[in-house]
Amino acid sequence: MHTGTGIQILDGKLGGGFQRPSAVLLFSDHPSEKRLFAEQFVVTGLRDGERCLFVDFFRAPQLARRELRKFGSFDEGRISYVDATSAQLLIPSSEKYSIRDPNDLDHIMDTIEKAIRETKPTRVVVDSMEFLADRFPKEHVFRRWRQLLEVGKTEGATVSYLFVNWTYGQAEIERIEDMSDYVVEFQSRMRTGVLQHFLRIRHSHSGGVTTNWIPYTFKELVGLTVYFPRILVTGPFNAGKSTVVRMLCKESVSVDRMGTTIAFDYGNIEIMGLEAEVFGTPGQERFDFVFQIFAREVNGLLLVIDRTRAEDLPRARQMKELAGKDIPTVVLANKADLPNPLADAEIRTQLGIGPEVPIVSTVATQGQGLTEALQKLASMILGEG
Amino acid sequence: MTLERAGEPAQPNIADAGPMEVRAKIQLAMNDLRRLSDIVAIAIARRDGLIIAHDLPRDVDPKRTAAMTAAIVGTSEMAARELGHGKFLQAIVDSEFGKMLSTGAGEEALLVTLVRPEANMGLVLLGVERAAHRIATILAGE
Numbered sequence: 001m002h003t004g005t006g007i008q009i010l011d012g013k014l015g016g017g018f019q020r021p022s023a024v025l026l027f028s029d030h031p032s033e034k035r036l037f038a039e040q041f042v043v044t045g046l047r048d049g050e051r052c053l054f055v056d057f058f059r060a061p062q063l064a065r066r067e068l069r070k071f072g073s074f075d076e077g078r079i080s081y082v083d084a085t086s087a088q089l090l091i092p093s094s095e096k097y098s099i100r101d102p103n104d105l106d107h108i109m110d111t112i113e114k115a116i117r118e119t120k121p122t123r124v125v126v127d128s129m130e131f132l133a134d135r136f137p138k139e140h141v142f143r144r145w146r147q148l149l150e151v152g153k154t155e156g157a158t159v160s161y162l163f164v165n166w167t168y169g170q171a172e173i174e175r176i177e178d179m180s181d182y183v184v185e186f187q188s189r190m191r192t193g194v195l196q197h198f199l200r201i202r203h204s205h206s207g208g209v210t211t212n213w214i215p216y217t218f219k220e221l222v223g224l225t226v227y228f229p230r231i232l233v234t235g236p237f238n239a240g241k242s243t244v245v246r247m248l249c250k251e252s253v254s255v256d257r258m259g260t261t262i263a264f265d266y267g268n269i270e271i272m273g274l275e276a277e278v279f280g281t282p283g284q285e286r287f288d289f290v291f292q293i294f295a296r297e298v299n300g301l302l303l304v305i306d307r308t309r310a311e312d313l314p315r316a317r318q319m320k321e322l323a324g325k326d327i328p329t330v331v332l333a334n335k336a337d338l339p340n341p342l343a344d345a346e347i348r349t350q351l352g353i354g355p356e357v358p359i360v361s362t363v364a365t366q367g368q369g370l371t372e373a374l375q376k377l378a379s380m381i382l383g384e385g
Numbered sequence: 386m387t388l389e390r391a392g393e394p395a396q397p398n399i400a401d402a403g404p405m406e407v408r409a410k411i412q413l414a415m416n417d418l419r420r421l422s423d424i425v426a427i428a429i430a431r432r433d434g435l436i437i438a439h440d441l442p443r444d445v446d447p448k449r450t451a452a453m454t455a456a457i458v459g460t461s462e463m464a465a466r467e468l469g470h471g472k473f474l475q476a477i478v479d480s481e482f483g484k485m486l487s488t489g490a491g492e493e494a495l496l497v498t499l500v501r502p503e504a505n506m507g508l509v510l511l512g513v514e515r516a517a518h519r520i521a522t523i524l525a526g527e
Contacts, residue, residue: 279452
């Protein structure tokens with residue numbers, strides 16, 4: 001049994017989602033957008049007709065309920081809350097499960113365990129473990145936490161819990177990770193005024209699936225999607241770059257004159273739970289300065305070549321190198337419908353690429369092979385394993 | 386006014402305390418420049434074509450605008466160098482219904498200002514220059 005995250009491409013990597021039952025640690029060194037991930041996890045379950053339990057130490061259940069609606073519609077009758085805030089505020093709770101004494105760890109944990117046993121959820125979210133870690137003796141927290149995860153497993157739930165480390169040292173972090181079947185790590189970075197969010201699966205017991213840092217974004221009603229701010233489409237003159245951008249993107253613009261791109265092509269992709277900004281470069285060398293503008297912080301490269309023109313391959317190789325080292329790359333061997341196409345082996349030799357770089361045959365004018373190429377690129381950016 | 390965050394996540398949180406302070410300062414600089422009545426809209430973009438912040442009209446796509454500005458400035462810089470005109474300062478796109486000023490704001494950023502066609506350009510240029518300098522300082526101290 002799997003419990004999906006609702007991020008299609010990530011679930012694909014996980015073989016459908018986190019195995020159920022399991023314990024999933026949502027971890028970060030600094031505050032980040034972990035809660036969005038947890039909320040999406042819950043909403044995904046609710047939409048599949050599952051039961052969910054949300055334990056929230058920071059928000060009143062009314063607020064938590066309202067904020068969950070930003071993901072759109074789902075059956076609200078299938079989610080239960082453990083109210084952990086009313087008692088902190090000295091007001092009565094209207095929830096079936098509420099923590100009466102926030103200063104009593106055993107009472108807190110008993111209440112959560114009771115809610116799990118009685119509501120039998122498939123997904124449990126606890127926001128967050130650091131609330132307890134900051135307030136109660138370490139060994140006591142660890143003992144009760146282990147017990148909670150056991151209860152969750154016995155009842156067949158995937159228990160995911162948020163944890164920002166304020167309090168503990170490396171040894172304690174390792175103990176918490178050891179209790180968890182999956183460790184998902186979050187990070188938010190700011191560079192030149194642009195804030196970017198990343199997550200990665202750092203550790204998983206079953207199957208050993210791990211990923212690179214995956215950039216993601218959040219949109220109302222859509223939820224979390226994997227987001228690549230820059231996919232570069234490049235290649236020699238007249239290989240079909242602009243056509244690739246146009247056919248991949250719902251909406252695109254091209255700054256071209258007399259049939260050739262003189263500045264750039266730009267488009268936005270939204271497919272398979274994936275969003276990307278696509279920048280197409282000119283192919284002619286005299287416009288290489290434009291290439292330099294956009295060839296920064298590139299997530300991935302789609303190198304478009306004309307599969308019938310061996311004489312253009314040295315230029316293609318040069319452009320690949322211009323884009324930068326170690327950038328995930330997929331070669332689009334375009335115009336595959338024309339006679340006398342080059343063999344993959346020859347393309348590899350001429351471009352100086354190893355088997356780690358996939359070559360996809362495409363007919364850009366008909367959109368053939370483009371989605372496959374993008375899928376391969378996305379999978380490379382996310383990381384194998 | 387919209388602060389474009391790569392992905393526009395729903396709730397800002399303490400994680401952004403440092404960065405958000407930068408963004409708040411940028412917002413203030415934009416607000417101050419916006420007081421000039423001849424200025425219609427402002428965007429701040431990175432030189433590589435990503436949007437940082439903007440108050441562009443609803444029907445203008447900020448991401449596309451940022452990419453185009455980056456190309457305009459990149460091209461203009463090359464032209465200036467080619468002609469031996471020294472360091473690039475500003476590109477002005479003068480059109481029927483308005484002007485677009487793309488001004489360098491430090492090494493990484495650009496200040497894009499949309500101006501009414503009949504604007505008092507002396508005043509606008511003075512304000513833009515001051516704002517560009519201020520934004521460069523904010524981003525440098527990030």
